[in-house]
Amino acid sequence: MVGSARxxxxxxxxxxxxxxxxxxxxxxSGWVLDTDLIVTAAHLLVPEGTAGRPAxxxxxxxxxxxxxHAAHLPWHPCEIIWNGLAPPPVLLDxxxxxxxxxxxxxxxxPAFPLDAALLVVTGSGWxxxxxxxxPRLGLAEADITEFQIFGFPSFNYEERYAHNPFQxxxxxxxxxxxxxxxxxxxxxxxxxxxLGADWGGISGAAVLxxxxxxxxxxxxxxxxxxxxxxxxxxxxxxxxxxGCCRRLAEHTGGFSEPQNRRRVLAEVRAQLERAESLRxxxxxxxxxxxxFPAVAEEAEFARLxxxxxxxxxxxxxxxxxxxxxxxxxxxxxxxxxDRAVAAALHxxxxxxxxxxxxxxxxxxxxxxxxxxxxESDLNENPVSALYARATRSLSExxxxxxxxxxxxxxxxxxxxxxxxxxxxxxxxxxxxxxxxGGATAKEIQAHSRSWxxxxxxxxxxxxxxTETGWPPLTVPPLTVPPLTxxxxxxxxxxxxxxVDTLRSSLARIPVQPASSAKLLVELEPxxxxxxxxxxxxxYFHCRPLPGTWLRLPLPHTERxxxxxxxxxxxxxxxxxxxxDYGVPGERIDVEYVLPLDLIDHPDTLIRRGALPExxxxxxxxxHSRDRMRHPPWCRTWRERWRPLSGQPExxxxxxLVRALSEDGREFNGDEPVAGLVLAHKPxxxxxxxxxxxxxxxxxxxxxxxHDERAQPDFSLLFTRIMSEGGLDVPEYxxxxxxxxxxxxPWSVGWHHRVVIIxxxxxxxPELIYGAAS
Numbered sequence: 001m002v003g004s005a006r007x008x009x010x011x012x013x014x015x016x017x018x019x020x021x022x023x024x025x026x027x028x029s030g031w032v033l034d035t036d037l038i039v040t041a042a043h044l045l046v047p048e049g050t051a052g053r054p055a056x057x058x059x060x061x062x063x064x065x066x067x068x069h070a071a072h073l074p075w076h077p078c079e080i081i082w083n084g085l086a087p088p089p090v091l092l093d094x095x096x097x098x099x100x101x102x103x104x105x106x107x108x109x110p111a112f113p114l115d116a117a118l119l120v121v122t123g124s125g126w127x128x129x130x131x132x133x134x135p136r137l138g139l140a141e142a143d144i145t146e147f148q149i150f151g152f153p154s155f156n157y158e159e160r161y162a163h164n165p166f167q168x169x170x171x172x173x174x175x176x177x178x179x180x181x182x183x184x185x186x187x188x189x190x191x192x193x194x195l196g197a198d199w200g201g202i203s204g205a206a207v208l209x210x211x212x213x214x215x216x217x218x219x220x221x222x223x224x225x226x227x228x229x230x231x232x233x234x235x236x237x238x239x240x241x242x243g244c245c246r247r248l249a250e251h252t253g254g255f256s257e258p259q260n261r262r263r264v265l266a267e268v269r270a271q272l273e274r275a276e277s278l279r280x281x282x283x284x285x286x287x288x289x290x291x292f293p294a295v296a297e298e299a300e301f302a303r304l305x306x307x308x309x310x311x312x313x314x315x316x317x318x319x320x321x322x323x324x325x326x327x328x329x330x331x332x333x334x335x336x337x338d339r340a341v342a343a344a345l346h347x348x349x350x351x352x353x354x355x356x357x358x359x360x361x362x363x364x365x366x367x368x369x370x371x372x373x374x375e376s377d378l379n380e381n382p383v384s385a386l387y388a389r390a391t392r393s394l395s396e397x398x399x400x401x402x403x404x405x406x407x408x409x410x411x412x413x414x415x416x417x418x419x420x421x422x423x424x425x426x427x428x429x430x431x432x433x434x435x436x437g438g439a440t441a442k443e444i445q446a447h448s449r450s451w452x453x454x455x456x457x458x459x460x461x462x463x464x465x466t467e468t469g470w471p472p473l474t475v476p477p478l479t480v481p482p483l484t485x486x487x488x489x490x491x492x493x494x495x496x497x498x499v500d501t502l503r504s505s506l507a508r509i510p511v512q513p514a515s516s517a518k519l520l521v522e523l524e525p526x527x528x529x530x531x532x533x534x535x536x537x538x539y540f541h542c543r544p545l546p547g548t549w550l551r552l553p554l555p556h557t558e559r560x561x562x563x564x565x566x567x568x569x570x571x572x573x574x575x576x577x578x579x580d581y582g583v584p585g586e587r588i589d590v591e592y593v594l595p596l597d598l599i600d601h602p603d604t605l606i607r608r609g610a611l612p613e614x615x616x617x618x619x620x621x622x623h624s625r626d627r628m629r630h631p632p633w634c635r636t637w638r639e640r641w642r643p644l645s646g647q648p649e650x651x652x653x654x655x656l657v658r659a660l661s662e663d664g665r666e667f668n669g670d671e672p673v674a675g676l677v678l679a680h681k682p683x684x685x686x687x688x689x690x691x692x693x694x695x696x697x698x699x700x701x702x703x704x705x706h707d708e709r710a711q712p713d714f715s716l717l718f719t720r721i722m723s724e725g726g727l728d729v730p731e732y733x734x735x736x737x738x739x740x741x742x743x744x745p746w747s748v749g750w751h752h753r754v755v756i757i758x759x760x761x762x763x764x765p766e767l768i769y770g771a772a773s
Contacts (some may be wrong), residue, residue, distance in 0.1 A: 012067035029151035031206035038123040040204030071162035084114030122550035124265035125311025151205025155193035183239035281306040343401030353414030390428035452495035461629030514542035516587035600682035640698035702757040
């Protein structure tokens with residue numbers, strides 16, 4: 001009899017079982033119930049030497065291959081999601097203190113365990129059966145009817161084609177043995193082997209009626225004394241098992257964790273197949289050899305077709321803890337110019353990690369919500385700004401491949417959990433909800449709270465089990481504070497509480513786009529003592545966003561610079577603020593925190609090539625790093641600043657026409673000096689000495705002309721800065737005619753060229769001045 005591969009049902013699969021050493025320990029048949037859900041016999045998963053108990057899921061490698069495919073093609077990995085031979089452990093009444101052990105027939109369950117199992121295919125190359133052809137379970141009528149069996153028995157084995165698919169048949173009498181979970185079927189003699197022992201491999205085969213539209217049983221074993229007799233487990237027995245029904249419900253429809261994981265892996269495989277760099281056999285086997293040289297050698301020896309190499313590679317990587325990241329790294333190393341494919345692979349790796357973190361239900365629902373939102377739905381808030389705010393700017397910004405809300409979220413979900421505060425991904429969801437508003441916001445907030453509850457449950461450990469055996473849906477309040485470093489330390493707020501706190505703050509001040517920002521550039525001597533190198537740090541604060549100053553992260557290798565590179569680094573920092581926070585470029589004020597060696601800004605920087613002679617934004621605001629870092633100077637500054645804060649009339653402006661005295665007696669008197677105009681620029685010997693004395697005596701405001709042609713009204717400028725607490729540089733000179741007159745002459749040309757040192761606790765980040773606040 002001659003068959004045809006195209007006529008083999010696409011739901012027929014052969015099953016291979018190996019232990020963790022690669023030794024073949026089982027072989028059988030199975031049938032696909034829905035997309036990637038397979039039913040088979042459970043004893044296939046009970047290798048020899050396990051005393052009749054199923055091996056742990058992680059100790060077995062279970063793979064399947066569709067019967068219509070050639071025998072030399074790769075197998076698809078599977079996961080065991082239910083095993084009828086593995087009932088949950090029970091506590092025996094006779095000895096309540098005894099540890100959990102396997103129950104017996106008298107302890108729990110039916111007269112014998114169900115010899116059936118459910119598998120889910122997780123391989124990236126799996127092609128699901130035709131949609132809409134799922135078999136129904138069980139018989140609808142009691143009439144005698146014809147049945148068919150599909151499997152891979154050993155008598156159908158050929159050296160060239162391995163186990164060939166088998167199709168046999170007979171007549172089914174449904175009423176026979178109706179009270180038993182087992183049925184006895186007799187296969188037509190012309191379809192049977194010569195001996196009953198030759199049925200090996202038929203275990204797990206499907207018994208079908210009504211032209212394969214109904215599954216009525218799973219073959220368990222043959223009768224050695226009869227070549228036509230088979231023992232079959234009825235489908236009704238499976239439908240009567242709570243565990244089996246629960247797993248069927250969870251995985252029918254394809255939304256469980258392994259099924260979603262398989263879809264993502266299939267996208268990885270499809271992305272690699274579409275890559276121009278991997279067209280053909282040679283580049284594919286080369287990529288496989290980079291990660292799995294021994295497997296590549298076997299594939300070449302077996303002459304595995306090119307179309308099978310990438311599914312094999314993806315499945316092997318998915319089986320390793322860091323395999324997918326290794327795959328992306330290997331591709332980037334082999335094809336550094338192909339950034340589009342690398343970005344797509346990074347995104348899929350993020351999706352896999354997010355699936356592991358938040359579970360299948362939240363993953364599926366959040367993807368549906370976030371994928372339908374566009375940046376235009378965020379009320380002018382860039383996704384990058386929400387990302388940076390969620391990470392508290394501790395990362396180097398949103399990766400280039402995160403060009404949407406879902407991509408940004410899954411990237412954050414896979415980031416490291418902070419030791420304090422909410423995970424960035426939860427924070428991100430709350431920010432998105434605040435920006436979107438409406439019913440969508442409530443939906444996102446529900447997922448955010450659900451995930452926070454999941455994280456809190458994991459942090460507190462397993463909760464007490466309920467009657468159903470599952471943890472309660474709510475976390476009970478802590479009655480005993482967790483262990484802390486010191487007795488009496490406050491209890492750490494749980495994740496749900498932190499979500500509530502953040503939600504309340506966002507209700508008071510919703511997410512809104514940044515309209516302006518202040519960027520602080522701090523220079524300090526290079527730790528390596530190279531006189532030509534300086535260490536640069538950036539701090540910023542966006543307005544009107546609430547919150548403290550943030551540090552702009554820089555790779556360690558980019559912190560040490562030459563002064564000629566400073567302007568370029570400042571421009572990059574400005575670009576980061578524009579890109580990540582959406583701040584208009586013309587609304588970014590740049591100020592400098594400089595040591596005394598560079599305090600003559602910009603003269604020294606211009607002379608050393610760090611800044612251009614023209615095109616500078618004047619007045620230039622400078623802060624003294626020495627004052628912030630030198631405790632005696634900082635203490636004196638704090639004491640002088642306290643009575644002056646917000647009271648310009650409490651201090652006076654001292655305009656020098658000559659150098660200060662050696663003892664600094666000019667700073668004495670009933671009315672403290674709050675501001676000083678230098679007679680000489682700090683680049684001169686006299687100016688350097690005077691600015692040092694001013695800083696040592698705690699004068700908060702020091703000014704000088706960058707160009708002698710600048711003749712501003714320093715008294716008016718002093719009053720304005722002290723009363724307003726600062727100076728809006730872009731508006732300097734434009735708003736001086738608000739009384740109805742024209743702008744002041746100082747607003748034009750050289751009148752702008754003034755440099756100001758102005759240090760206040762409100763104007764500098766706590767990261768710099770520390771205890772000075």
